[in-house]
Amino acid sequence: EVQLVESGGGLVQPGGSLRLSCAASGFTFSTAAMGWVRQAPGKGLEWVSVINNGGGITRYTNSVKDRFTISRDNAKNTLYLQMNSLKPDDTARYYCAKYPYSWSFTANYNNPTEKGQGTQVTVSS
DSSP: OOEEEEEOOEEEOTTOOEEEEEEEESSOGGGSOEEEEEEOTTSOEEEEEEEOTTSSOEEEOGGGTTTEEEEEETTTTEEEEEEOSOOGGGOEEEEEEEOSSSOOSSSOTTOOSEEOOOEEEEEOO
16 A cells, blocks of 8 residues: 655745655655645645656756755655745645656646645745
């Protein structure tokens, strides 16, 4: 059974930083593209960032480029998202996402095959 357990969310002031982690189990982590998706109140699921199975290819949605960094440690079966210069618009529930391929340049990243329970990120003064 695939399990994705997120941690690291919380309340932070605008301009602050958070680091999200996702502990993965139940599948061969090193063969899967992974990512982070988020959902703000009243809005649909939005992909934030994705990374290929080996960690050498990453993509970011435009609104988080140059502020967020995705990474993975395949030895620890763990995915990370470093979030800097946080803005109120980043407020959302963030989910760790698993994709059914090692990488794709053309897939719809809003449709992962699995996602965790999520961790809440609130950016407010």
